[in-house]
Amino acid sequence: MDDTLLDIGEVARASGLAPSALRFYERKGLIAPVGRNGLRRAYLPGTLDRLALITCARDAGFTLAEIGRFLDAGPDDAELRARMAVKEREVDELVSRLTRLRDSLRHVLVCDHDPLVECPEFKQAVRRVSVPE
Amino acid sequence: MDDTLLDIGEVARASGLAPSALRFYERKGLIAPVGRNGLRRAYLPGTLDRLALITCARDAGFTLAEIGRFLDAGPDDAELRARMAVKEREVDELVSRLTRLRDSLRHVLVCDHDPLVECPEFKQAVRRVSVPE
DNA sequence: CTGCGACTTGAAGCGCGGTTCAAGTCAAGG
DNA sequence: CCTTGACTTGAACCGCGCTTCAAGTCGCAG
Incomplete structure (x- = not known):
């Protein structure tokens, strides 16, 4: 349908994070798919920016919980x-x-x-x- | 006897590390007491320098295993x-x-x-x- | 001699940041 | 239609870096 939306595999490849990590981040409230394609998560491209920020902050020693509060x-x-x-x-x-x-x-x-x-x-x-x- | 030797509690206070952490480091081969006073570990003062190095390297993202190889x-x-x-x-x-x-x-x-x-x-x-x- | 407090041990438990697994669902292609 | 392969879930497991706990051992003060 909307080929601007990304599948979890595409996000994983583009961000360098494992799909399991993306689902983990979702449970922690750090990211969310904009919708579903059947069961499959569909992500906005902007999610990649968000993930870059998350990765960067995590590398800097922030915990995921801190990053979560920080993001919203x-x-x-x-x-x-x-x-x-x-x-x-x-x-x-x-x-x-x-x-x-x-x-x-x-x-x-x-x-x-x-x-x-x-x-x-x-x-x-x-x-x-x-x-x- | 030799009052230049340090008890684990003194090392802990001087280094800012918990006694449990010092014993943990010992199991990992990072530090060792020079002897025992009864059962009690007796440390050389130089151990504090070593611990400063360990702490510093750990803060920099080295694992304890890496630090261990590094030290000897x-x-x-x-x-x-x-x-x-x-x-x-x-x-x-x-x-x-x-x-x-x-x-x-x-x-x-x-x-x-x-x-x-x-x-x-x-x-x-x-x-x-x-x-x- | 009798506490007391700081030490000793091994084993279990914890928080973090994920990965792995089993079992199931779905869409597209041949 | 049927296979293939990427996705879905919850739950279990992992490595790291410690901390906590139970049970015991000292040395020193009173």
Whole structure:
């Protein structure tokens, strides 16, 4: 009928997520098909954008429950904005820590201590990672 | 006897990890007490450095099994170096993604769309997050 | 000697984020 | 019509990273 609608298999291929994961997300209220084709779920193409957002947030350490609350909120939701502000700080700090970790890894790639983890430069870097500056 | 040795409770307080977590790490081969005081584990102070490293790596998305392999390796372990190089790239990419996510969050804090996730700037940012540049 | 509290063990349980399985339904093609 | 293959469901299972629990063992203070 409407060939702009997507089957679960197509959504899975396009999003890189398993069909089982899509059904799981549906149970959690994160996504929903716009309708059914017989029994089969029919998705709007925009669902892919939503899934990209979900994947991204999940990678950033948000739980699916957090993402769910996050997804249905208007501009007047002060509590949500507060949570997002908190998250923004958290992500920012995580970025700092990971940056230092990456630098440690880079160094250890070219250093020669035995065992590797005893390298003083590396240890110092780790200390910088764990201590909030 | 030797008051430079630490009891599990002291290690827990100093590291911020629960005693149960420390015993769990021990079962996984990540840490070990240098001896026992009766039944009680006695730790070297250096264990705290090791735990800082473990915590840091775990936060960065390494599994405990990965961390374990990582911890006992000399400079001649080519396979380990290869894995670390891979991890360095992964962490680096994660940093990029998180940076963009943080920027998205920053923007959405000051924008006014309904629902928030429909903000075009935000959506574009999310797209940048998911698409490797 | 008698608590007391911090430790010990192994085993079971939990929350998260899914995957896997069995059994069934449906639409399209030969 | 009948097969094929992708979908449907609920329920069970999984790996990870711990926590909790029951039952027991210490060492030290009073």
